[in-house]
Amino acid sequence: MPVGNVTTIEVDHLAPRSGNIFLWDKVLPGFGVRVTQGGTKSYIYQYRLGGRGSISRRFTIGRHRAPWTAQSARNKALDLAKQVAKGKDPLERRRERRRKQVELRFDRYVELFTEEYLKRRWKDWSRIRSMLVHYAVPTIGTKRISEVRRSDLTAIYRRLDNRPSVARAMHATLRKMFKWAMSRDDLKHSPVQGVDAPPPPKPRNRYLSTEELRCAWETSFQLAGQYGPAFRLMILTGQRRGEVIGLDWSELRRESSRWDLSAERSKNGRSHLIPLSKQAIALLDAVACGKDWPSNGLVFQSSYGTRLSAFSKAKEKWDAMIVRKMRSAGEEGAALAPWRIHDIRRTVATGMQALQIRTEIIESVLNHLSGTMSGIVGVYQCYPYQEEKRQAMKRWGRHIKKLTAS
Incomplete structure (x- = not known):
């Protein structure tokens, strides 16, 4: 297994061969570069959790020069080595981070909120979910909940100008959903905070003669x-x-x-x-x-x-x-x-x-x-x-x- 100095110049000169080839850094254990038969060069970090008897795992840092250099990849590998030293698995952390990025999309979070909160606490959860799906999701879409702004809420309420009761119910529901997200550490600040509730509907006195x-x-x-x-x-x-x-x-x-x-x-x-x-x-x-x-x-x-x-x-x-x-x-x-x-x-x-x-x-x-x-x-x-x-x-x-x- 070739060992040498993983530098930008050295990686530039690596030529592809049949199958994958690896160059491992002689200074930082586990840090290296992989070159595929097609010529793709990627920085990697290989590690074990639990000693020599455990299975080695390989973390792909990124492609050479797109956007990684040898030095920036080395710095990333050093950070990964510190995580491993603390018993943390970088691959699992990456999977969890990516999973959360999907879960924290507004459209997905509405479903999570429905399953984990509405169905357990609100007897009319089906009506509330339908309201979110029909009016809030089309407006906010796949934005992460941390990216939702007050202007997004205003756009939702504007769609409900002729339905004041629904607008107020929407405001109360979104306020609860974002507060729940904060309680789960999925969100730091609620976009509803500081937003006035839509005005209440005017009292009705219509009845059939x-x-x-x-x-x-x-x-x-x-x-x-x-x-x-x-x-x-x-x-x-x-x-x-x-x-x-x-x-x-x-x-x-x-x-x-x-x-x-x-x-x-x-x-x-x-x-x-x-x-x-x-x-x-x-x-x-x-x-x-x-x-x-x-x-x-x-x-x-x-x-x-x-x-x-x-x-x-x-x-x-x-x-x-x-x-x-x-x-x-x-x-x-x-x-x-x-x-x-x-x-x-x-x-x-x-x-x-x-x-x-x-x-x-x-x-x-x-x-x-x-x-x-x-x-x-x-x-x-x-x-x-x-x-x-x-x-x-x-x-x-x-x-x-x-x-x-x-």
Whole structure:
């Protein structure tokens, strides 16, 4: 095995032969240069961990003159020798560093954050991950998390100008993700620090009028698939869209006319017993094609047997149907003011108020924690209002039946 002075001039004069040839430095053990049959010259450092009986390992420092010289490669080899003397493996450290460079890409880190944090601590982790994937990843992409700047965050929030609630949720999520990265020593400083949260959404007061509600109910039967039954159950129960769309037959009790919503599925993390009116029971009978309901499985499914999605398209068609219905009823030139599916809950609450149902009963029906059920009252007032809720649901169901009777 040739031994000599590994210098830039000496390496320049090394000529390729058949197979690889090596020149080992006589001053620094393990430091050398390798010349391939094709003429490529690379500086290397060869070492053992654990004494003579252990397997030797070879660390490639880099190519000669691209960008390494003999002296800069020697300095690197000296640094590697110090690591080996401390029992550290340079190859393993390089692999770990490269692995981290991939893991610390923003798009990859979102997945790591989902697996290691969101799935373990946030019950609505799927929604949060989807938000990050759809709005943050396309903007930041493969940048390392240490390269994310405040301007990147501003660009994300700008995409959400017309969705203030999502923008604020994004800000809170990114703040948590970068704080978590700092706790793992993956990041020194959070780019969210010092960035103001997007402004809160303006309070909404939109609800469907009596005529709009009637037309919405009647036209929902014309919607394709199971969108119509799902929307009608929202109207009959006042429950949130996600809770209705995720409804499983195992949560329903036909014999006791009840829907048991678990804390895991409830948006506010509180279990909720929802009495079902006769109208709601009839709707579910229709979906099940009889009174023998399935024991499990999604109640409302797409044509592929999956959870319903693409609600914006379904609602766009629904809105057009509602307008046509209103105009056919004699309201020439009738228009439908913008509204959201979530406004159904406000419509139910407003309608129940008109029926003179007490506010605390309405909030209990909606599983709502603000107002009379927030703060210290929500902590110490544990009365479930179950019978009162049942009576409220009966009155509301009769109101809908009377309202939509032809």
